[in-house]
Amino acid sequence: MYFLQGMRKAVSVPALVLFASYLGFGAVLHGVGFPLGAGVASTLLVWALPAQLILIGGLAAGTALPAIALAVGLSSMRLLPMVVSVAPYMRGPRRSLFWELVCAHFVAMTVWLEGLRMLPHLPGEARVPFTLGLGLSLIGVSCLGTVAGYTVAGEVPGWVAAGLLLLTPLSFTVLMVRNAVSATDWLALAAGLILMPLTLHLEGGLDLMISGIGGGTLAFIGGRLLERRR
Incomplete structure (x- = not known):
């Protein structure tokens, strides 16, 4: 029940913004000749547009893999304070390190903001399923956006793709003001x-x-x- 509640919570304006942003990301993948499967895998495993753009740009430019890994890691350090602040609310009555790590993977701006707003008011046993439903749904939307952007890349001008990528920080700013x-x-x-x-x-x-x-x-x-x- 709480898993479905998390999925329903994902049906929101931020999800639409994520989809539009990843449309731009998919178009970028196509533009640099990056394989679609690898691009979708980066969305599943990294799920942070700045780090993903660093990854794709570095690989397209032929940068050494250790340098790319270091740059992606440093870029993703910005998420650490978010994880630290919301992680205590993701624990159930019976602590499980495995599920806490899975939930932590979903922590980007949208899950962080919604988690801080919703999780403190949920019973302990609901927090992990709710986070899983919310996180999996948002990552799914992002993957769909990546595929769609890659597919229609020839129809999307470069300036439109770049503009779509800017929707994410604008949306996050609005969410932070709301919260x-x-x-x-x-x-x-x-x-x-x-x-x-x-x-x-x-x-x-x-x-x-x-x-x-x-x-x-x-x-x-x-x-x-x-x-x-x-």
Whole structure:
């Protein structure tokens, strides 16, 4: 029952945005001559568009595999704080490391936001099935988008494919605004929006890490100070 509830929750605007984004990804695969099966496998196993684009771009350019693996790993490190924050809510009454790891694989922005919003209100025995239903459905939608984008790649102009890829961060921003409740949430959003343009041209590709960690830290401190004044 809870598995089906998770699947129903996946039928949403974020799922449509994921489908559209992976349409763009499928078109990119076709454009660089990457096999469709390998592209779908990357969606199943990686399921993070920035890391997948790094993987595909590196392979298409002939970059050494260890360098590609390192770049993909570093790109995916951004998901670690999300996993750490939502993982306690994914545990059932009987802890199972295997199922916790499976649930952790599904944690990207959509599952993270919906998990933080929904899982605390579900009984313990419902959390793993709900996460599995939600995660599997969203990955399935992403795989369908990959196949569809690859199939119609000749009909999709390059600028349209690039635009579709940008739908994902825009959708995530809207979701974070929707889920923002406390002063810390709003401060974190504001700090990220302010710091990101300021750090965009820093060397080393650390702009996202600096704006995320720096903005989040400032928001946490600011939120605590505001709470003490109340």
